[in-house]
Amino acid sequence: MDLKVLKVDDEVFRGMNATRKQQYMDDPLNYASIPFKPKGDPNNGWAVPFVTDHKYKIHWRHGIDFTQMQFDLSKHWKENDKPIHFVHNFTDVRENIEVVAGGDIIENNTLPSKGKGNRRAGDNVVYNQSDVRQMELWVDGKNKSRRSIKLVGYRCKKWCPGGVEEKPLETTVRRWSNPEAWPTGRVPAEGDEVLVESGWNMLYDIEESPIFGKIEINGRLTFEDGVKDLHLRAKSIWVRAGELVIGNSTHPFQKTAKITLHGEKADEHLLIDNLVETGNKVLVNTNRIELYGKARHTHSRLTREVYPGSSTIFVATGLDWVAGDKIGIAPTGMRYNDTDFAIISAYNSATGEVTLDRPLTAYHYGASTSTASTYGGIVDIRGEVLMLTRNIKIAGEDVDAWGC
Secondary structure, eight states: OOEEESOOOGGGTTTOOHHHHHHHHHOTTTOOOOOOOOSSOGGGOOOOEEESSEEEEEOOTTOOOOSEEEEEOOTTOOTTSOOEEEEEEOSSOOSEEEEEETTEEEOTTOSTTSOGGGOOTTOEEEEOSTTTOEEEEEEOSSOGGGSEEEEEEESOSTTOOOOOOOOOOOSSOEETTOGGGSTTSSOOOTTOOEEEOTTOEEEEOOSSOOEEEEEEESSEEEEOOSSOOEEEEEEEEEEOSSEEEESOSSSOOOSOEEEEEOOOTTSOOOEEETTEEOOSSEEEESSEEEEOOOOOOOEEEOSSOBOTTOOEEEOOSSOOOOTTOEEEEOOOSSOTTOOEEEEEEEEOTTTOEEEESSOOSSOBOOOSSOSTTTTTTTOOOSOEEEEOOOSEEEEEOOBTTBOO
16 A cells, blocks of 8 residues: 555645644644645645555534535556545535546446446545435546546536416415315415416415525515514525515514525535525515514614613613614723613613613713714714614524524
8 A cells, every 4th residue: 555645745745844844744644734825726736645455434513515625646656556546525406526536537337337446536426415415435546648637517517497487466365274276176285395386476474484495586575564563484585586575665564574594514505506505494585575563763872971781871862662672772882892782671761761671781971962073073972772672583593603
């Protein structure tokens, strides 16, 4: 067995003294002091040593979601050297991973069908099932024209999303909760992929939905208002050729409407076409979304200064703020991170007194009147208090910091 490298790169040794360079040459497999290299420049690639006639499983921590990846064999890899069998994982489902070696496109699934002695560099097998998503690749030096092997990932080739046939909007309304509104004769259930077809006039009326897979909207989906709070949950939503409507300019939505996006980083990505992937846990709009919530007093200023530990502030009178609303108080000094967030326990509309659910952590300047006259007639340095609560909310379920 010989120790070979996929790529010899002088960058590996740059900055090493003679002792450390010799340590690396003596035991490269266990030498862990090579500095991190930023991605983007192919010349910054790692020189990775492997022992021939072995099988290696390279596990990317979060998987890789690639469109192109390349293996370059070392010039020291001779034709009679034994091969290496690589296995590595990838993140998202690919319709096809094209392997190009020596100018030839190597068909998928060639690796398991051949005897070990008949395999050629670039032979491969792709496991594209959602619970596996890994690839095996055969690398050797038998053919000088195949010393560079390129992998090209296609999210779709034959099965890219087709066009949408536009149909006139129905004059009647389909209720989401009505089984007869759906071609299947049943209301969509947990994990289903939901299609609001072109021409449909669908009214969403579910107080708490299960977690759907992908929702694709090619007709119109309108949230019903005035009856109950509504919550729609899905892993991704694509307003493709249709419309998502919550309230309108003359009749803002009065109840509470919430859309929550679920999923984890490795879940299947939403595919727009072969060149555009949006990731997952997303709301994507390629046509029309209208969201009109209640008009709120979104902004006020502190009318008195407030100190850390206080759970009472004073703002303008006559606001529409109520218990349960969430507010944010901006910094008023040089410490840019002196921001406070709290939930209102009570608001006195006559005095402007706000009782908070927690003590403040920072000092915030306030005054009964604007400071603009002192600062050139334009600058009011009193602490800003922002109303953060809205009756229409779109949020991502936070799973392992994948969401917000």
